[in-house]
Amino acid sequence: MHPLLTPLSASLPATVPFVGPEAQERARARPFAARLGANECGFGPSPLAIAGMQRAAGDVWMYGDPEMHDLRAALAAHHGVTPAHIIIGEGIDGLLGNLVRLTMVPGDTAVTSDGAYPTFGFHVAGFGGRLVKVPYHGDHEDPGALLDAAARNPAKLLYLANPDNPMGSHHPAATVEALVAALPAGALLVLDEAYIDLAPPGTAPTIAADNPQVIRLRTFSKAHGLAGLRVGYAIAAPPLVAAFDRVRNHFGVGRMAQAGALAALHDADWLAEVTRRVAEGRARIAGIAADAGLVALPSATNFVTLETGKDGLFARALLQALLERDIFVRMPGVVPLDRCIRVSVGPPEALDIFEAALRDAVRAASGG
């Protein structure tokens, strides 16, 4: 332990939210044949975004605009809000870190679901916050339980991902709108909509852009296929958006990232095409799963969570058997979600590899 760390820093665990597939490949000394574990978009980014990044490559000697004017303006127009409602950051992860920093002091409480996105908890812990977790209800995050916990503690932040990761479930807009209406005073809803582009129509709630109790998080990492560029954004009331300027890394979203995201945003055709291919891929994964005796849970995302019908030990063995067959997938970390494995939709070639391996992997996990 370094002697100059603050007591809080020194107390933090060394565990990280996710181990990347590259670290697993290094440990195995063998690359994966199918990369289906990080909910990336294997269909790739928009050709216009690729071209935009390639054009921008020669210009990266210039810092990006720290006000991110053009991208903010485009996002504002896209969402029917003003640029003062938009803050862009280094992925949703980066925005979550700054949000927790802006709103929580050590001892403050945040509420989330047990098994939901771990990076939120990483940041809450990182700023000394207390994380209260409520169980999922029927593979859905449970708005009622989240509200109860937020009121009881009370909580500064209430995290809800809709659609949900890792279960792929979603709530209709009306459920989220009811949650917003019932928020305790003093609580901010952190609405993680990373997967919203891939959800059924009617999933995105209507929320007044000036509502001071909600921040909606979006990303270019999923449907837009730009995970490796690191661009997320939030829609929130202007006073909250303005507060990010007091703490953020002002040049953190660089010229290349802004160029790629802006081009992707303008390619609605590619987004529609990806959405179509993701829907196809979900159906195919469900079929592959059924052939192997697993059940695909309904998904509003670019991944499918597969119910093994057994327990966490079995699912972990299945995950391991797939990894040994060079297939990178992940699984939920907590009971009872951990009876499942989580498979990202990928292009047909990747799903071919998954299909060829799954039955054998199930057999291996069953000790057969």
Add this chain to the structure above:
Amino acid sequence: MHPLLTPLSASLPATVPFVGPEAQERARARPFAARLGANECGFGPSPLAIAGMQRAAGDVWMYGDPEMHDLRAALAAHHGVTPAHIIIGEGIDGLLGNLVRLTMVPGDTAVTSDGAYPTFGFHVAGFGGRLVKVPYHGDHEDPGALLDAAARNPAKLLYLANPDNPMGSHHPAATVEALVAALPAGALLVLDEAYIDLAPPGTAPTIAADNPQVIRLRTFSKAHGLAGLRVGYAIAAPPLVAAFDRVRNHFGVGRMAQAGALAALHDADWLAEVTRRVAEGRARIAGIAADAGLVALPSATNFVTLETGKDGLFARALLQALLERDIFVRMPGVVPLDRCIRVSVGPPEALDIFEAALRDAVRAASGG
């Protein structure tokens, strides 16, 4: 003010460390003809880095390796240390933010020079720290005064940029080595070496890689011409490096950024070529300045600070006159440094524009 902000967040000023040239262009409703204000590398990144980024563009659907294994290994080899001595972040700015977070609690003190890199102070303030500033001495940061202030307060962090920004001056290695030897117990030297690639031989000090009292900051933004990618790194003792993992945005340096930086690092020829062009450009700026009655201060960086021989009012008027002539330059912010303007080395075409305008701008600033 948003009601959910912490008292610290609510108390922070809305001012930002730098206003980008793009914001100035929007305010002027006219683009700059010569971009010479942000110490960017107008010679561009290495052709190998451009090609590497263009190749990576199609792969950015994948998150970058959060352990940044390949780039860390290459940097470690480059510096003769181990990967455990290297932490990579979203520019030096991003690393400074996490460093302050890891080491300072509200009320702790950091020491810097009055007029030195403002983003360090931005982060110190952002985490509730107290910033003690000591004057420059003869256009150099003053190691003795910094040490005195660090011992007196006492300080957790002592910031020194070598070479210095905004004055372009530098201390020889021995001076920095003496400072390291004299550090008070409990103080960490934050040695910002953003410009070190462009400094004379003998500027980089020898510091034991395991010294727990030093963190050296480097960047791909200056000599490597990748400012718009956002890749900086630090060399420090492994326990301090490991601490960053407890708080950082683990996927924050994305696949594109890692690809570009790795390719740039391997192109030593381009770095040598840029170094040569920067030296030529410094000499040319000095000549242009002399023709206009200004004096170029010696520079160990990719910019030249020009002594007007007058006061801050004059320098500000000169800056304004240059901006009106479509030339983006900056100037130091505090007395007595603010008698100068700061001109980044750019390619010949940009310096042509500067040359064509400077005498006229000096005349205008003189009220003539």
